[in-house]
Amino acid sequence: AQTVTQSQPEMSVQEAETVTLSCTYDTSESDYYLFWYKQPPSRQMILVIRQEAYKQQNATENRFSVNFQKAAKSFSLKISDSQLGDAAMYFCAYSLTQGGSEKLVFGKGTKLTVNP
Amino acid sequence: EPEVTQTPSHQVTQMGQEVILRCVPISNHLYFYWYRQILGQKVEFLVSFYNNEISEKSEIFDDQFSVERPDGSNFTLKIRSTKLEDSAMYFCASSEAGGRIGYGYTFGSGTRLTVV
Numbered sequence: 001a002q003t004v005t006q007s008q009p010e011m012s013v014q015e016a017e018t019v020t021l022s023c024t025y026d027t028s029e030s031d032y033y034l035f036w037y038k039q040p041p042s043r044q045m046i047l048v049i050r051q052e053a054y055k056q057q058n059a060t061e062n063r064f065s066v067n068f069q070k071a072a073k074s075f076s077l078k079i080s081d082s083q084l085g086d087a088a089m090y091f092c093a094y095s096l097t098q099g100g101s102e103k104l105v106f107g108k109g110t111k112l113t114v115n116p
Numbered sequence: 117e118p119e120v121t122q123t124p125s126h127q128v129t130q131m132g133q134e135v136i137l138r139c140v141p142i143s144n145h146l147y148f149y150w151y152r153q154i155l156g157q158k159v160e161f162l163v164s165f166y167n168n169e170i171s172e173k174s175e176i177f178d179d180q181f182s183v184e185r186p187d188g189s190n191f192t193l194k195i196r197s198t199k200l201e202d203s204a205m206y207f208c209a210s211s212e213a214g215g216r217i218g219y220g221y222t223f224g225s226g227t228r229l230t231v232v
Contacts, residue, residue: 043205045159045223091159101147101164101171102211104221108158 002027004094006107013082014115020067021077021110023092029053033095034068034075035104040088048090051075079112087114118142122208122224129198129231137193137227139208148191149209149221150183152176159207165191198231205229 003026013019025034036048051059051068058066063083067076079086092107121140129135141148150162164171165183182194191210195202205228209221 042225043153043228044225045207045209047221093159101149101166102221103149103161103164103172104151104159105161106159 002029002094002096002105004092004105004107006092006110008110009108010111010113012113012115013079015082015084017082018078018080019082019112021079021090021092021112023075023077023107025073025075025092025094027073027094027096029096034066035093035095036064036066036075036077037091037093037106038086038088039091039109045091049077082114084114084116087112118222120208120210120222120224122206122227124227125225126228127230129229131200131231132197135195135198135229137195137206137208137229139191139193139224140189141191141208141210142212142222143189145210145212145222147171147211148183148185149211150193151207151209151223153205153207153226154201155204162193195229198229200231203229203231 005024007022032053034051038046038048049059049061049064051066058068063080065078089109089111091109093104096103123138148165151159152162153159161174163173163177180196184192205226207226208224211221
């Protein structure tokens with residue numbers, strides 16, 4: 001079964017500094033997608049960044065970037081120039097396709113605190 | 117930007133009562149999903165729905181749960197006889213296509229269900 005592991009229940013970072021959130025996953029598939037979702041206190045799920053497994057180039061979205069190591073099944077999220085608004089739960093997710101629908105398997109999340 | 121709308125935002129119900137959670141997916145999306153997040157835990161897949169039938173369901177989605185798309189716009193999750201352990205945040209999501217497209221989902225803002 002596919003699993004997603006986030007080994008850091010909590011992380012903290014100083015405003016304007018850089019932080020990296022870890023994620024590993026287990027799959028036997030060769031073609032899949034990985035995501036990072038942000039969940040602020042409002043509990044809405046907001047897509048931060050997406051990575052296609054067949055692409056070697058790491059995805060980047062403004063201050064957010066990933067380090068995708070396919071062989072190691074690792075997918076970490078780097079947040080540069082951290083802002084107070086980045087404080088949230090961050091969930092790593094793996095996209096699994098079965099029967100045409102696309103199911104997301106989530107990790108347990110990392111709570112990020114940004115200190116002023 | 118198109119949104120997935122969920123109503124109500126918060127519902128309190130007595131144990132044993134039936135509850136219906138409502139969602140309006142994005143109009144041109146074809147795949148619909150329900151996820152659950154018990155407080156402090158990870159987001160878990162419940163069910164996916166395509167072409168007016170269930171594509172996949174998890175072990176959580178037992179006979180107490182059902183989904184329906186009654187009128188071509190709404191997508192509902194019904195819990196027939198609620199239990200205390202059904203208390204959670206329920207997220208609806210929709211996607212433009214299934215398969216290995218990897219666009220991820222658009223999530224609704226969730227319905228917090230409290231069973232007392």
